[in-house]
Amino acid sequence: MMPDLTEYLWIVWLVLALLFVIVELLTLEFTFLMLAAGTLVGGLGVNLLGGPWWLQVGAAAAISALLLFTIRPLLLRALRRSTGNAKTxxxxxxxxxxxxxxxxxxxxxxxxxxxxxxxxxxxxxxxxxxxxxxxxxxxxxxxxxxxxxxxxxxxxxxxxxxxx
Structure with a gap:
């Protein structure tokens, strides 16, 4: 009898979030950080609450998009404002x-x-x-x-x- 692979979907969400964080450390543009947060909150969160796989994917996508279009611009603006135009x-x-x-x-x-x-x-x-x-x-x-x-x-x- 084959195991139900959806029982192990939480591992996929954790690995995906870790991958997004690693890519974010290389790019430093807050894009992949927002995707990692959406993956953890949406995907893993719905998984832990017992939601079906399609709801997990939808929640991860929706939360990632929400973070990308709301939080990311605020973080970028704050980051760019704090760096003055120092002469070098x-x-x-x-x-x-x-x-x-x-x-x-x-x-x-x-x-x-x-x-x-x-x-x-x-x-x-x-x-x-x-x-x-x-x-x-x-x-x-x-x-x-x-x-x-x-x-x-x-x-x-x-x-x-x-x-x-």
Whole structure:
């Protein structure tokens, strides 16, 4: 006599939910998380209450669709709102302060920026080489490839750098 396979349908619901969670960990878009929740609440829930297999599938599909169209957009909006538009890489260098390490000779020198990086530098347009000596505070005016253009720091920038 063959066993009734619908008696073991709860295992299928658990495996399917676990599979959806694993895929969600790879995608991070909340789609498969909603499917996993629908699978657990709808499919497994109706199974544990003794519902027929077609009702289990229908409940899982309905709850998954409900979650996808109601909860998922709210989660995505909250996730995207919390991540600010932080400047990174070269964009983060504009306006950062630093100190001149080596004197400027023929328009080229060296500066150590407040983020700890040492850059080849040249004076910004309208700034003379002689006005920037070792130890002077500067501000990055532009980034040109692997060279930063710097200008003397204003008094406001110097106070901010000294007081953190």
């Amino acid at each position: 890489n070269v964009d983060a260098l504009f306006g950062i302060g630093g100190r001149v390490l080596a004197p400027f000779v023929d328009g080229a020198g060296s500066v150590k920026l407040d983020n700890g990086e040492t850059w080849t530098a040249r004076p910004a347009a309208g700034v003379a080489d002689a006005s920037l000596g070792p130890g002077d505070r500067v501000t990055v005016a532009a980034v040109r490839g692997a060279t930063v253009e710097v200008a003397p720091a204003t008094a406001q920038h110097e106070e901010e750098a000294e007081h953190g």
